[in-house]
Amino acid sequence: MKANGTLYENVARRISGLIESGTWRAGDRIPSVRALSRELEVSISTTLEAYRLLEDQGFIDTKPQSGHYVKARCSADAAQRPRVARPPQDPTSVSVNELVMTILSEGHDPETVPLGAALPNPALLPARKLQRKISAVLRRRPEITCTYGMTAGDPELRTQIARRAVTAGCTLDKDEIVTTTGAQEALNLCLGATCKPGSLVAVESPIFYGILQMIEARALRAIEVATDAGEGISLAALDSVIKKNRISAVICMPNFNNPLGSLMPDEKKKDLVRLLGARGVPLIEDDIYGEIPHGLARPRAAKSYDTKDLVLWCSSFSKTLSPGCRVGWVSGGRFARAIEELKFASTLATNTLSQAAIAEFLAHGGYDHHLRGLRRAAAHQVGSVIQAVRRSFPAGTRIASPAGGFLVWVELPPDKDSLKLHRMAARAGISIAPGPIFSPRRRFRNCLRLSAFFWNERVDRAIDVLGQLAQRA
Numbered sequence: 485m486k487a488n489g490t491l492y493e494n495v496a497r498r499i500s501g502l503i504e505s506g507t508w509r510a511g512d513r514i515p516s517v518r519a520l521s522r523e524l525e526v527s528i529s530t531t532l533e534a535y536r537l538l539e540d541q542g543f544i545d546t547k548p549q550s551g552h553y554v555k556a557r558c559s560a561d562a563a564q565r566p567r568v569a570r571p572p573q574d575p576t577s578v579s580v581n582e583l584v585m586t587i588l589s590e591g592h593d594p595e596t597v598p599l600g601a602a603l604p605n606p607a608l609l610p611a612r613k614l615q616r617k618i619s620a621v622l623r624r625r626p627e628i629t630c631t632y633g634m635t636a637g638d639p640e641l642r643t644q645i646a647r648r649a650v651t652a653g654c655t656l657d658k659d660e661i662v663t664t665t666g667a668q669e670a671l672n673l674c675l676g677a678t679c680k681p682g683s684l685v686a687v688e689s690p691i692f693y694g695i696l697q698m699i700e701a702r703a704l705r706a707i708e709v710a711t712d713a714g715e716g717i718s719l720a721a722l723d724s725v726i727k728k729n730r731i732s733a734v735i736c737m738p739n740f741n742n743p744l745g746s747l748m749p750d751e752k753k754k755d756l757v758r759l760l761g762a763r764g765v766p767l768i769e770d771d772i773y774g775e776i777p778h779g780l781a782r783p784r785a786a787k788s789y790d791t792k793d794l795v796l797w798c799s800s801f802s803k804t805l806s807p808g809c810r811v812g813w814v815s816g817g818r819f820a821r822a823i824e825e826l827k828f829a830s831t832l833a834t835n836t837l838s839q840a841a842i843a844e845f846l847a848h849g850g851y852d853h854h855l856r857g858l859r860r861a862a863a864h865q866v867g868s869v870i871q872a873v874r875r876s877f878p879a880g881t882r883i884a885s886p887a888g889g890f891l892v893w894v895e896l897p898p899d900k901d902s903l904k905l906h907r908m909a910a911r912a913g914i915s916i917a918p919g920p921i922f923s924p925r926r927r928f929r930n931c932l933r934l935s936a937f938f939w940n941e942r943v944d945r946a947i948d949v950l951g952q953l954a955q956r957a
């Protein structure tokens with residue numbers, strides 16, 4: 485189905501997107517016509533038309549006097565999810581940097597269809613509002629660009645972050661938070677505080693390439709741990725890795741892992757924190773997508789179960805407000821002091837103007853309202869990308885069904901080569917992120933990650949082209 489259409493088609497697409505992405509599963513009751521009309525601010529008749537279309541398309545069943553239910557065969561099916569990789573359980577050095585830099589350098593061309601790097605779509609971010617906040621800060625505090633900020637960060641911003649932490653189940657004092665130049669610096673500081681050159685870090689498999697680049701730059705070693713596209717890292721595999729090796733830190737994305745989109749259930753997060761706590765291993769939690777669930781409440785952070793101050797919780801505003809402001813943060817538990825010292829030694833302090841503007845936005849900019857829109861867009865766009873892949877890609881392709889974020893992990897049949905597909909796609913003006921950049925050993929040769937930050941007719945067509953190219957890859 486194409487991106488443009490009548491209002492009822494758009495409503496139907498939004499719902500089918502939520503079903504495709506696994507937010508609603510087989511047998512779930514979807515909202516009543518009246519409730520959905522209210523939520524989406526459309527008329528009852530538009531919603532009725534949309535539900536009729538969804539019935540015709542085989543997505544839902546209507547039970548008289550009862551409601552509308554997701555049909556079994558349409559819900560995200562675990563059997564069609566990408567398979568769990570079984571990485572070798574021994575340490576390895578990491579060398580992905582050159583490959584990553586070559587591949588990502590192509591993604592910035594405005595002519596390229598941007599399905600590769602996870603660059604937020606500016607149209608989904610409140611640029612004008614943020615601009616007004618920047619102007620307001622400059623009017624009120626003209627000296628702000630003429631002073632260094634505190635190393636720990638802007639106190640008002642840290643207060644706002646501590647307030648928002650409650651929605652992730654965390655009770656933090658603002659003094660437990662250090663602001664950073666994006667989540668990238670936060671993660672890097674955590675590695676610096678927990679590891680020395682040669683130390684061993686356990687990572688999810690697959691894992692965000694930026695983390696592998698940090699591990700490589702610090703001359704650390706990595707050990708990959710099997711990770712499921714539905715529920716995240718395998719605790720059994722992690723337990724075994726920890727028993728056999730001296731692990732200095734585990735890096736994990738319990739909420740909407742990049743690239744898999746997996747969401748660890750709360751009980752599993754608790755078990756993860758308990759498992760690591762019992763062995764005194766620090767957990768570096770990357771929660772950058774935690775604020776972008778698809779229509780559900782924000783999931784808890786693993787940090788919320790931390791009773792030993794061993795979880796270093798990192799995030800940023802890059803995916804929700806502004807990647808350009810470069811504002812992130814970390815709550816470092818028992819490593820907080822080391823993190824602050826490293827921050828001083830590396831960048832001294834985070835940009836004062838960006839911090840103040842974001843603090844102002846969080847306090848008075850309608851951040852929650854903005855997040856609601858962003859979450860709806862994420863659910864819709866991810867669902868649309870999944871539908872397009874299903875329509876166009878070779879038989880045997882498996883697709884993750886993320887419950888949050890903007891990323892879609894695709895596993896092609898085993899004989900396919902995503903590095904070859906990447907080269908073919910680049911010639912056709914399409915960027916993708918091939919699987920090998922997500923693994924220290926360059927595994928996942930037949931996998932790729934697609935970004936769903938952008939969705940329009942051009943993207944829809946590009947996925948058709950990718951599907952055809954994948955037949956020959």
Ligand SMILES: Cc1ncc(COP(=O)(O)O)c(C=O)c1O
Nearest residue numbers: 666667668692742772800802812
């Ligand atoms: C999982 C993950 N962690 C960290 C980062 C870095 O975030 P930031 O731009 O805030 O430095 C990214 C950016 O793409 C990411 O996807």
